[in-house]
Amino acid sequence: MSDRSSAPGRLLTPYLQVAPLAFLMITMVGIPLLTVVLLSFWEFDGIAVYPAFTFDNYAEVLQSPVTLKLFLATLKYALITLVATVIIGFTCSYFLVFYVRDLRIQIALFLLCTIPFWTSNVIRMVSWIPFLGREGLFNSALIELGIIDHPLDILLYSDFAVVLTYIHLFTLFMIVPIFNSMAKINPNLIEAARDAGASPFQILRDIIIPLSKTGIALGSIFVVTLVMGDFFVVRVMSGGQSASVVSAMKNNIDQLYYPVASAMAVLLVIVVLLMVTAILRVVDIRSELAR
Amino acid sequence: MSSSRTKSRSGISRRDLLKRSAALAGAAAGSSIIGAPMVWAQTTKDVTLNWVGPSFSVIADIAAKASADLGFTIVAQTAETTQLMAKVVNQPETVDIADFEYWGLQKVYRAGNLQPVNISKIKQWGDMTPLMRDGKGFDGKDLSRQGTLPFEVLYTESADSKDYATGATGFATVMPSIYNADTLGIRSDLIGREVSSWSELFNPEFKGKTALVNIPSIGIMDAAMALESSGQMKYGDKGNMTKEEIDKTVDALIALKKAGQFRAFWSTFDESVNLMAAGEVVIQSMWSPAVTAVKARGIQCVYQGLKEGYRGWGSGMGLMRHLDGPKLDAAYAFLNWYLTGWQGAFIARQGYYSSVPETAKANLTENERGYWYEGKAAVEDIKDPYGAIMDKAGAKRDGGSFEQRMGNIACWNTVMDEDRYMIQRWNEFISA
Numbered sequence: 001m002s003d004r005s006s007a008p009g010r011l012l013t014p015y016l017q018v019a020p021l022a023f024l025m026i027t028m029v030g031i032p033l034l035t036v037v038l039l040s041f042w043e044f045d046g047i048a049v050y051p052a053f054t055f056d057n058y059a060e061v062l063q064s065p066v067t068l069k070l071f072l073a074t075l076k077y078a079l080i081t082l083v084a085t086v087i088i089g090f091t092c093s094y095f096l097v098f099y100v101r102d103l104r105i106q107i108a109l110f111l112l113c114t115i116p117f118w119t120s121n122v123i124r125m126v127s128w129i130p131f132l133g134r135e136g137l138f139n140s141a142l143i144e145l146g147i148i149d150h151p152l153d154i155l156l157y158s159d160f161a162v163v164l165t166y167i168h169l170f171t172l173f174m175i176v177p178i179f180n181s182m183a184k185i186n187p188n189l190i191e192a193a194r195d196a197g198a199s200p201f202q203i204l205r206d207i208i209i210p211l212s213k214t215g216i217a218l219g220s221i222f223v224v225t226l227v228m229g230d231f232f233v234v235r236v237m238s239g240g241q242s243a244s245v246v247s248a249m250k251n252n253i254d255q256l257y258y259p260v261a262s263a264m265a266v267l268l269v270i271v272v273l274l275m276v277t278a279i280l281r282v283v284d285i286r287s288e289l290a291r
Numbered sequence: 292m293s294s295s296r297t298k299s300r301s302g303i304s305r306r307d308l309l310k311r312s313a314a315l316a317g318a319a320a321g322s323s324i325i326g327a328p329m330v331w332a333q334t335t336k337d338v339t340l341n342w343v344g345p346s347f348s349v350i351a352d353i354a355a356k357a358s359a360d361l362g363f364t365i366v367a368q369t370a371e372t373t374q375l376m377a378k379v380v381n382q383p384e385t386v387d388i389a390d391f392e393y394w395g396l397q398k399v400y401r402a403g404n405l406q407p408v409n410i411s412k413i414k415q416w417g418d419m420t421p422l423m424r425d426g427k428g429f430d431g432k433d434l435s436r437q438g439t440l441p442f443e444v445l446y447t448e449s450a451d452s453k454d455y456a457t458g459a460t461g462f463a464t465v466m467p468s469i470y471n472a473d474t475l476g477i478r479s480d481l482i483g484r485e486v487s488s489w490s491e492l493f494n495p496e497f498k499g500k501t502a503l504v505n506i507p508s509i510g511i512m513d514a515a516m517a518l519e520s521s522g523q524m525k526y527g528d529k530g531n532m533t534k535e536e537i538d539k540t541v542d543a544l545i546a547l548k549k550a551g552q553f554r555a556f557w558s559t560f561d562e563s564v565n566l567m568a569a570g571e572v573v574i575q576s577m578w579s580p581a582v583t584a585v586k587a588r589g590i591q592c593v594y595q596g597l598k599e600g601y602r603g604w605g606s607g608m609g610l611m612r613h614l615d616g617p618k619l620d621a622a623y624a625f626l627n628w629y630l631t632g633w634q635g636a637f638i639a640r641q642g643y644y645s646s647v648p649e650t651a652k653a654n655l656t657e658n659e660r661g662y663w664y665e666g667k668a669a670v671e672d673i674k675d676p677y678g679a680i681m682d683k684a685g686a687k688r689d690g691g692s693f694e695q696r697m698g699n700i701a702c703w704n705t706v707m708d709e710d711r712y713m714i715q716r717w718n719e720f721i722s723a
Contacts, residue, residue: 047398047399047401047402048402064715064719065719066718066719069719069723070722129565133571134569134570134571135569135570135571153499153554157554157571235505235558239502239554239556239557239562239571240505240555240556240557240558240562240721241548241555241556241721242722243718243722247721248718248721248722251507251714251717251718251721252714253377255710255711255714256376256377256380256398256399257711257714260711
């Protein structure tokens with residue numbers, strides 16, 4: 001401590017260290033966000049924005065029954081996706097860490113998980129369409145096998161298709177952090193538990209899950225924010241049949257109604273922040289990471 | 292003085308001189324043929340014009356041909372009308388020529404970022420179809436004014452005015468370019484019977500096999516045409532609904548959606564093509580080139596003319612305010628080139644009409660002219676603009692001739708006064 005206060009150069013060091021990130025965050029996140037917040041309070045006539053202070057945009061957004069519906073719909077997607085990705089992510093990681101003994105195979109299998117990510121998001125999403133469609137591969141196969149007479153419409157352009165795509169796109173964001181925290185678990189701990197007579201279920205419940213929760217929390221933050229901010233998957237995979245908060249925002253942006261869209265954006269930021277805060281409340285990621 | 296000294300001093304070789312005078316002569320000859328104002332090739336040849344607009348109108352092949360003919364560069368940049376509106380309002384400097392649909396123009400002209408087209412500089416203004424120029428039909432009567440009749444937003448009083456004039460003036464907000472009569476696309480092979488009314492869109496027979504376009508201002512018009520023809524609704528003006536009319540329309544749509552009438556709501560051209568081609572949908576809102584694209588895959592798709600009439604639309608070329616000097620001259624040269632027929636023939640092959648139909652027809656073969664404009668059966672295979680066969684010899688264009696189709700417009704693409712409310716309710720429909 002005394003070392004730092006004595007040398008003025010040292011005093012500056014931490015500030016210089018955070019400067020690049022701070023610069024990026026301020027210019028790329030801070031300023032745009034501030035603009036959105038300002039815009040949401042301004043008046044607008046369809047072409048020009050007037051820097052007045054008005055709550056009209058919020059009144060319009062909050063009074064509309066659509067807003068609640070949109071948020072609930074988006075939250076529903078987020079929660080279903082979250083549950084599914086946690087289950088898949090956890091089981092995959094569990095298998096990789098505790099069943100695959102050979103490190104090389106472990107790494108190979110882990111890389112295998114990332115293969116879908118070598119192509120673009122859009123391609124991975126769109127490739128579901130010919131598979132799930134009315135005359136698609138899956139329906140044709142089921143009809144050929146005589147399992148169904150009519151193609152299943154629910155497979156494509158439905159909530160099912162949207163959630164399926166989210167899970168496909170975002171599971172890796174869950175696997176990576178969970179794998180990472182599981183790999184850090186000291187095998188001796190599990191050995192000791194087994195010696196002390198713990199059942200496999202007890203080991204899972206009392207050791208592995210608590211020690212993996214940082215990974216689960218980190219993955220959850222990724223998945224929740226990605227789903228909450230999406231509009232493209234919803235639009236394409238629901239065939240425009242469903243809307244999310246952002247897709248409704250886009251309808252407003254397309255027609256140049258920026259302040260209303262801004263008010264929606266601010267609401268969305270608040271909701272997402274609350275969700276992230278809730279996750280951080282449950283798991284203290286900082287201390288766990290420092291572990 | 293030797294000739295070599297002259298050469299080094301002025302930096303012009305004989306070859307250069309020859310080339311330049313040839314270019315000048317070419318420009319002069321070209322201008323007399325295409326009716327463009329005389330432009331100095333030296334000053335405009337370095338000009339680059341950014342021509343921005345929707346993909347169905349701003350086509351790279353057209354820009355390439357225009358650049359070759361005019362000697363300066365035209366860059367085609369596609370942006371859907373909604374994106375173009377945002378560009379023109381927020382980043383006007385990124386656009387030189389804005390290719391606007393009238394409903395988009397209607398919304399942003401008052402931003403003041405466009406300068407009006409001086410009609411005296413458009414040589415073929417006099418040959419333009421009265422549909423666009425005068426708002427009159429082939430019989431000389433006024434066209435339907437439901438929605439945004441192009442004529443209503445075509446003229447402005449002065450170079451600085453941000454309002455529309457009620458009648459013709461010397462200043463046009465844009466130069467009319469292309470237009471068409473839109474209707475429903477159907478998979479005639481899967482439906483297997485005659486479809487003659489807009490009400491079929493909401494016929495329970497096609498439950499789960501219909502789609503609407505998810506551009507609120509256009510989708511609601513298609514819905515209104517269908518609701519009106521089935522007798523469920525009555526509108527004062529489908530193109531400018533009251534709040535109550537919007538409410539009733541959206542409520543009816545939500546009920547239909549809950550009953551499972553719709554398979555999808557498409558937003559882009561290719562989505563509509565794929566829905567139709569994959570058999571997901573048998574009847575839906577569609578654009579003419581999308582029908583052409585489905586047909587070019589060898590799938591039976593009909594752009595079905597319906598008894599209640601068509602939903603018309605059009606677009607025009609707007610000059611951005613910042614254009615001046617050689618750039619403005621070049622822009623006018625491009626606008627004049629546009630009406631000389633090559634472009635008109637190109638877009639005719641994707642089903643659109645040109646604002647100067649005579650020059651477009653002159654650039655089509657007799658077979659194409661008969662098929663696209665005159666409602667005659669094709670004598671040879673009909674090809675799309677890119678050379679793929681899209682209709683066989685013997686086929687006729689759906690809906691008939693230019694006069695039959697454009698003479699039967701029931702309403703025009705538009706932006707309503709209650710637009711903001713309508714979008715809010717539309718979002719409710721989509722999320723229902």
